[in-house]
Amino acid sequence: xxxxxxxxxxxxxxxxxxxxxxxxxxxxxxxxxxxxxxxxxxxxxxxxxxxxxxxxxxxxxxxxxxxxxxxxxxxxxxxxxxxxxx
Numbered sequence: 036x037x038x039x040x041x042x043x044x045x046x047x048x049x050x051x052x053x054x055x056x057x058x059x060x061x062x063x064x065x066x067x068x069x070x071x072x073x074x075x076x077x078x079x080x081x082x083x084x085x086x087x088x089x090x091x092x093x094x095x096x097x098x099x100x101x102x103x104x105x106x107x108x109x110x111x112x113x114x115x116x117x118x119x120x121x
Contacts, residue, residue: 039101049104073098
């Protein structure tokens with residue numbers, strides 16, 4: 036599963052075979068959450084509160100890039116790396 040970003044110990048990945056609505060996965064230690072891109076929100080799983088807040092903030096800043104990666108992956112193209120939260 037391709038990694039599209041990494042920040043503060045949080046790994047952001049996207050899967051090629053996911054279904055709508057477009058999601059991504061955030062992994063932090065033993066925690067994992069599947070997050071919808073539009074609207075931004077946790078679909079499944081959970082993250083610690085601080086990590087969850089950072090992922091939601093990052094997703095809001097990178098929403099266009101996440102949607103573009105979703106389109107690329109659906110067209111069998113590799114995703115692009117997105118900038119980390121700083």
